[in-house]
Amino acid sequence: MNYIGIDIGGTSIKGGIVTPEGKIIERFVLPIHHELTGEQIISQLGDMINETLAKMGTKPSDYLGIGVGCPGSINSETGCCDFSNNLNWHYLPIVKILKEKTGMDARIANDANAAMAGEAKFGVGKSYHNLVLVTLGTGVGGGLYLNDHLYVGNEGKGAELGHIIVQMDGLPCTCGLRGCLETYASVTALIRQTKEAMEAHPESKMWDYVEHDINKVDGKTAFETSKQGDETALAVVDRYENYLTVGLVNFCNLFRPDAIVLGGGLSNQRDYLIQGLEKKLQATHYGFTGTPAVKLLVSNLGNDAGILGAAALYLD
């Protein structure tokens, strides 16, 4: 039986019909009109799912259910989006509305947990029993897959991997604490670290890379320039990887995963990033003597990660 996967983003909702093998056989997109209430938007989504089913010549009983991945604080037990600052939703009963509209079963998880489920069921993590997903983007997020199950945690709110503290009294984080992994290992942090290094080193080739405009610095600047042997860029990458390694070592020692999956924007640096991190990780993590080393993998689900992850909530 197939599933419906729903990926709620900041500007649109992407949906798809997903086979048990992880193939998306039909897609639909609903733009989010922010002047509408959350109830109205989810109600529109229900209509769109019904239309898609009819178009495919299928009925609700042909599907196992609707899996939804949503950003924000999601209570998987009540099926509510308790809070989403980007969408301005408060205690929105998404599962209840979708069930009423479509007559199908529905489940919801926060987008990080859904992404973890997707990697474990359809992605690079498929053959492993214990996984940690770490996404490196504007922030640092992730999920846990332990003993062959998605770790859902209290109210299904998952783990906040980006907010483990790696530096006591460190830099302030958006969450209100100081020294969180996110403030040192997100792409936002890398951009800040790159700019600081460039300002201290006017001779760095990174200035040429951004055509002498510091506003053009992005997550690639230090990585790409370090490949030309630029010492300042190499130092930025080295320091960034050291911080990220502290986070990864903590995850290894807490959960002893078979593999860590890296996702998010920075995973474009795939081979280069993995190479550096693998060396640092193997040199520092504890107690793996005589057991297989933890593998570092890069997500390969691309733009479909959200839809596949949401559908994978039905495979756990």
Ligand SMILES: [Zn+2]
């Ligand atoms: Zn934090």
